[in-house]
Amino acid sequence: MAQDATSPLRAVPGATPAERAALGRAARRRAPRSGHAVFEPPADRPDALDILRTQSEARVPELVPIRYARMTESPFRYYRGAAAVMASDLAGTPDSGIRTQLCGDAHLLNFRLLASPERNLLFDINDFDETLPGPWEWDVKRLAASLVIAGRANGFSDRERADIVRATVRSYRESMIRFAGMRNLDVWYSRTDEDLLRAVAAEKLAPRGRRRLARATAKARTRDSLQAFDKLTEMTEGQLRIAADPPLLVRFADLLPDPEREALQERVRKLLRGYGRSLPSDRRALLADFRPVDMARKVVGVGSVGTRCWIILLLGRDGSDPLFLQAKEADTSALAPYAGPSVYRNQGERxxxxxxxxxxxxxxxxxxxxxxxxxxxxxxxxVRQLRDWKGIAEPELMVPRGMGTFGELCGTTLARAHARSGDRIAIAAYLGHGNVFDRALETFAERYADRNERDHRALTEAVAAGRVPAAQEGDG
Known part of the structure; x- marks a missing residue:
């Protein structure tokens, strides 16, 4: 069912904590917590392939086959690219009527290590291409299902996957209850930093898991503009240029004939000048100290393949002072048909x-x-930096205990993100102190993983039959 995107996310002004909690408990009548276990697609469920084809119509045609090829590789890769399919499915599931700002694509690989402006390492959500206000349950369900799909790929047992999902959802629920009791500013200042990660690892992980975390945090610090500079550039005829790796990375100089290339480069330069106006004045001044020297089209992710994504190499003081920016196309959120349109006219601003x-x-x-x-x-x-201390999880290397701990971190992080924009007291009261919601999502996640496997199989069969174009990245 479509949602009213203009309805307030926050509590009614002047409502007391007790009144907000009462609203949350009353929402159980609208959507009993046990009802979240239900996933029964209607007979007229939209065809998943049709949804993907519709998305592809606005994308770069020669890149769309790469997207399909990546999605055929495994059920989890398919899931990463099928946020729009799941949005359609979630629209028919129960929801409490309590809204918050959604990530829109809260699968486990969109939680990762990131740098703060103060140069601290944080664990947070990373991908917001689909972000929009909507039912908070949608993000939790997408996260839970991703853990089941990843767990199946690793050969985890039914019991192991159930434990992982329950731990993740319990972490979300208990964190939301904790945030409900905090002052507004304390919620806003809350974060998961490296010290907290180490403390969690010491408590919950075996020595091997702790060593893996230490390596991951150390590696994340190396993934910055200097590392991108070393990996993605070369000297050509005495000029510093982005090193081509077609079709995944193609310099503008090789992408279009001269007149069209010049026009595109000028539009990107105009984008850089205009985008600076969206930055605070101090960041605008910093950006002005850099000059663009080369541009390229880059293929990123799974679900994003085919959207226009450009990387821009800029230099500051000299040739050893690089900055890589990524300008990525923002289209209408996949949630919009079901959660309502964005209040922002510019999808990048959204x-x-x-x-x-x-x-x-x-x-x-x-x-x-x-x-x-x-x-x-x-x-x-x-626009954002191409790399800034980014560290991504490797679920294929996780044992059940490690994935459960990772899921708990994701649950806490998602609860904090939702608590910043929605009525955390109402959500906490809806969830309560029991495990009814946790167990419901355990069932939902398994059922949705079944559906995801069938959709993945349908895509691979369509590719094999030639009904859907797919090209491996090295194909001409």
Whole structure:
């Protein structure tokens, strides 16, 4: 069912904590907590392939086959690319009527290590392409299902997967209860930093898991503009240039003939100038100290493949002072048909506003802009650093205990993100101190993983039959 995107996310002004809690408990009548176990697609469920094809229509045609190829690799890779499919499915599931800012694609790989502006390492949500206000349950369900799908890929037993999901959802529920009792400012300042990660690892992980975390945090610190500079650039005829790796990374110089290339480069330069206006004045001044020297189109992720994504190499003081920015196309959220349209006319601003609302600390260069004349259309973009201490999980290396601990961190992080924008007291009261909701999502996640496997199989069969184009990344 469609949601009213203009309805307030926060508590009714002047409502007491007791009144807000009463609203949360009353919401159980609208959607009993045990009812969240239900996932019964209707007979007229939209075809998943049709949803994916509709998304592909606005994307770069020659890149769409790469997206399909990546999605056929495994049920989990398919799931990463099928946020729009799940949004359609979630719209028919029970919800409490309590809204918050959603990530919109809260699978486990969108929780990772990030840098704060103060150069501290944090664990937080990273991807906000689909962010929009909506039912808080949708994010929790997408996270829970992703853990089951990843657990199946690792050969975990039914009991092991159930334990992982219950631990994750319990962490979300108990964290939300804790946030409900905190002052507003304390919620806003809350974050999961490296010290807390080490403490959790010491308590819950075996020595091997603790060593893996130490390596991951150390590696994350190396993934910055200097590392990207070493990996992605080369000297060509005495000029510093982005090193091509087609079709995944193609310099503008190789992408289009001269007149069209010049026009695109000028539009990107205009994007950089205009996007600076979305930054605070101090960041705008910092950006002005850099000059662009090269540009390329880059293929990123799974679900994002085919969207226009450009990386821009800028230099500051000299040739050893690089900054890589990524300008990524922002289209209408996959949640919009079911949660309602964004209040922001610029989809890049929608992404940035959602990210700033949900993240504990954000990229200092995060901003947005609209560009006319890109492939004959007006297109919205958001801009951020290409790399800034990013560390991503490797679920295929996780044992059940490690995935359960990771899920708990994700649950706590998601609860904090939701508590910043929605009525945390009402959500906490709805969830309560029992495990009814935890067990319901254990069942939902398994049922949705079954559906995801069938959808993945349908895609692979369509590719094999030639009904859906798919090209491996090295194909010509």
């Amino acid at each position: 992404v940035v506003a959602g990210q700033r609302m949900m993240q504990a600390a954000g990229d200092i260069f995060l901003g947005w802009e609209r560009v006319n004349g890109i492939d004959g259309r007006r297109r919205d973009f958001y």
